[in-house]
Amino acid sequence: MQSYIRLVRLDKPIGILLLLWPTLWGLFLASDGWPNMQMLFIFCLGTVLMRSAGCAINDYADRDFDKHVQRTKERPLTSGKITKKEAVSIALGLALISFLLIQPLNTLTKQLSVFAVVIAGVYPFTKRFFSLPQAVLGVAFGFGIPMAFAAIQNSIPFEAWVLFLGNIFWAIAYDTAYAMVDRDDDIRLGLKTSAITFGRFDVTAISICYGILFATQIWVAELMQLSKWFYLGWILALVCALYELRWIASRQREACFKAFLHNNWLGASLFMGIVLGLLLK
Numbered sequence: 001m002q003s004y005i006r007l008v009r010l011d012k013p014i015g016i017l018l019l020l021w022p023t024l025w026g027l028f029l030a031s032d033g034w035p036n037m038q039m040l041f042i043f044c045l046g047t048v049l050m051r052s053a054g055c056a057i058n059d060y061a062d063r064d065f066d067k068h069v070q071r072t073k074e075r076p077l078t079s080g081k082i083t084k085k086e087a088v089s090i091a092l093g094l095a096l097i098s099f100l101l102i103q104p105l106n107t108l109t110k111q112l113s114v115f116a117v118v119i120a121g122v123y124p125f126t127k128r129f130f131s132l133p134q135a136v137l138g139v140a141f142g143f144g145i146p147m148a149f150a151a152i153q154n155s156i157p158f159e160a161w162v163l164f165l166g167n168i169f170w171a172i173a174y175d176t177a178y179a180m181v182d183r184d185d186d187i188r189l190g191l192k193t194s195a196i197t198f199g200r201f202d203v204t205a206i207s208i209c210y211g212i213l214f215a216t217q218i219w220v221a222e223l224m225q226l227s228k229w230f231y232l233g234w235i236l237a238l239v240c241a242l243y244e245l246r247w248i249a250s251r252q253r254e255a256c257f258k259a260f261l262h263n264n265w266l267g268a269s270l271f272m273g274i275v276l277g278l279l280l281k
Contacts, residue, residue: 003076007059007087008052008094014261015055018174020047021267022167023144025274026160029224030152033278042105043148046098053094054120054140060087061124069185095120108150116143127191134179134194138171159223166216173209174263176202177248180256203249210241217270226277233273240266 005011023043027035059066059077063084066072076082095117102113119140126133142164149160172194179186179195180202186193198205214234221230244259244266 003081004086004090007056007076007082007090009055010052014264016048016051017264018171018267019051019141019144020044021264021271022142022163022170023047023148024271025163025167026145026148027152028271028274028278029159029163029220030149032224035152038104039151042101043144043151046101047144049094049098049101050116050120053091053098054123056087056091056094057121058124060084060091062127065189065191069182069189071182071185102151105151106154108154108156109147112143112147112150116140116147119143127186127193129192131192131197132172132194133192134172134175135168137175138168141171142167159220162216162223163220166213166220169209169212169216170263170267173206173213174244174260176206176209177244177256178260180248180251181253181260202251203245206248207245210245214238214241217273221274221277225281226274227281228277229280230273230277232276233269233271237266237269237273240269 009015027039027043031039059075062072063077066075066078072078077084077087099110099113099117102109119136123133123136123140126136130136145164145167146156146160149156176194176198179193183193183195187196194205195202214237217234217237221234240262244262247255247259247262250256
């Protein structure tokens with residue numbers, strides 16, 4: 001059981017949080033306030049299940065690479081504590097439970113969920129041929145946004161796509177910092193990541209991605225006529241980003257990983273701003 005927990009990263013909830021925050025942005029904006037408890041439960045539990053399934057597939061895809069990386073060589077699948085068949089079975093089982101979970105929702109949401117599963121399954125393999133796999137991760141981690149709007153409004157308005165676009169750039173930013181931790185190992189193994197693609201411009205690229213995130217957040221706030229209280233959360237998030245850029249600028253492994261983890265607070269701050277902007281109109 002401990003190996004299964006490590007396989008789906010329940011012992012490391014940062015991935016759940018980075019997936020949950022944009023989903024909550026979408027849910028609260030689509031509801032123009034507070035979503036009903038059933039919707040909140042479905043999307044929160046679905047986030048945990050799909051992130052867990054994605055981790056299992058990721059370890060299956062990277063099983064031959066992880067054993068050559070210091071940080072990942074003791075993962076359950078790579079170290080032989082569980083089998084390839086077990087990893088795939090767990091991923092498929094979690095994805096099936098996620099699909100059953102959304103059965104009370106409308107047809108559009110169910111259709112979008114199929115695309116979300118495909119993206120989650122494809123992402124781990126993009127590191128072999130695509131120079132910016134972090135963009136694919138951003139699509140996977142942000143797909144809760146259009147799904148939330150679809151579930152509540154039975155449509156996906158323009159502001160949902162703007163929010164979704166901003167989340168893609170946010171994922172590129174924080175996952176590039178994460179990729180900087182393993183850059184030397186990835187180069188040696190012939191893998192592709194944004195940290196390698198950006199090269200010496202990595203910090204500049206991350207800064208631009210953060211800039212696009214914050215610009216799209218303002219755009220959405222104006223489109224949805226959020227109150228000025230939104231900017232309290234926005235400013236706190238900006239402070240988080242500035243701290244993270246200072247750590248990333250050192251290009252040291254520990255500092256880059258610290259910056260990656262700290263993005264939880266950035267996402268939480270933006271969520272706080274959205275809630276305040278909606279409830280204090």
